[in-house]
Amino acid sequence: xxxxxxxxxxITPEQPLLNQINHEQNERPDTQPNVGLEAGRxxxxxxxxLNAKRVLEFGTCLGYSAIWMAEAIKETGGKLTSIExxxxxxxxxxxxxxxxxxxxxxxxxxxxxxxxxxxxxxPYDLILQDTAKDLYPEMLKDCIRLLRPGGVLVAxxxxxxxxxxxxxxxxxxxxxxEAAFADPRLYCTLLPVGDGLLLCVxxxxxx
Numbered sequence: 477x478x479x480x481x482x483x484x485x486x487i488t489p490e491q492p493l494l495n496q497i498n499h500e501q502n503e504r505p506d507t508q509p510n511v512g513l514e515a516g517r518x519x520x521x522x523x524x525x526l527n528a529k530r531v532l533e534f535g536t537c538l539g540y541s542a543i544w545m546a547e548a549i550k551e552t553g554g555k556l557t558s559i560e561x562x563x564x565x566x567x568x569x570x571x572x573x574x575x576x577x578x579x580x581x582x583x584x585x586x587x588x589x590x591x592x593x594x595x596x597x598x599p600y601d602l603i604l605q606d607t608a609k610d611l612y613p614e615m616l617k618d619c620i621r622l623l624r625p626g627g628v629l630v631a632x633x634x635x636x637x638x639x640x641x642x643x644x645x646x647x648x649x650x651x652x653x654e655a656a657f658a659d660p661r662l663y664c665t666l667l668p669v670g671d672g673l674l675l676c677v678x679x680x681x682x683x
Contacts, residue, residue, distance in 0.1 A: 480514075487517050490547045491576050497538045506562060507537050511606065511632050512670040516544035519604065522628055528601035529554035532622065534589040534615065535607035536560035539569035545604070546578040556582040557596075559589045559607070590615050599624030605631040605652075609645045612652040620661055623678040629662070635672025 489495060494516070501507045511519070523531060523545055529552055531545055536558040546556050560566045566586045573582050585592065589607040593615055600622050605612060612631065619629050634653060636646035653674055656664045662676040 484513055487513050489513065489516075490520070491543050493572055493576050494540060494543060497540045497543075497572060500568075501538055501540070504538075506564065508535075509671070510537060510540035511544075511604075515632065515670040515673060516541055518667075518669060518673070519602075519630065520544045520548040522602055522630070523548035523552060523554075526601050526626075526628060527552050530598075530600045531556045531602045531604075532596070532600045533558040533604040533606065534593070534611075535605070536569045536584050537565055537606075539572040539584070541604060541606065542569060542573065542582050542584070543576050543578060545602075546573065546576070546581040549581045550578075554581075554601075558582060558584045559587060559592050560584055561586070561588055561607075590618075593618040593622070596622055598622035600627060602628050602630065605629065606633070609633065609636070609648045612648050613655060616652060616655055616659075620659070620678060625678050625680045627678050629656075629674075629676040629678070631656075631674040631676075633671045634666055634674035635668060639671065 533542060536542055542558045549556055563586055566584050569584045573579055590611050601624060603619050603623060623629060631652060633649055636649045656662050656674060656676050661679055663679055664676040667673045
């Protein structure tokens with residue numbers, strides 16, 4: 477038995493729809509891989525740990541991670557705002573959230589993540605960055621601004637570089653990792669979960 481198999485044996489998708497989303501994702505040409513089972517569970521764990529009331533997601537796709545987080549937000553009494561550019565994916569993600577009974581906990585907004593981020597007001601307790609990789613470095617400033625002190629930024633696909641992913645995708649992710657670790661407002665670590673997660677806590681007294 478592998479370590480991954482041992483871990484996932486303990487984790488059951490909290491919504492049966494998550495398996496359906498995985499299947500649809502594999503059949504569609506306009507989607508990217510979702511965060512996966514382990515990362516979904518970790519996001520739900522962090523929301524419970526932080527007692528997060530305001531959660532922000534950049535990159536909804538079909539709503540896989542949104543469902544994980546919205547289920548946790550049921551317990552904290554908060555709200556998830558998720559941003560997605562592709563109108564077809566926005567429609568489908570909204571349908572999945574409706575089927576999951578999570579429309580009160582989550583809303584999906586159509587638009588460009590980098591542009592919408594500039595118009596939002598914080599503070600948010602948790603932000604998930606999972607949009608187009610070329611946006612990762614340029615959006616860091618707004619992500620930090622939008623986080624509350626003690627809030628957590630999570631960026632998916634953080635280990636693209638050592639995985640040998642083409643430079644077009646891995647280079648901007650690497651620049652984000654470098655910038656986040658160098659920023660005194662953040663305390664960061666990298667986890668080998670899924671395709672890698674960058675986790676950053678906004679330091680107290682940071683603005």
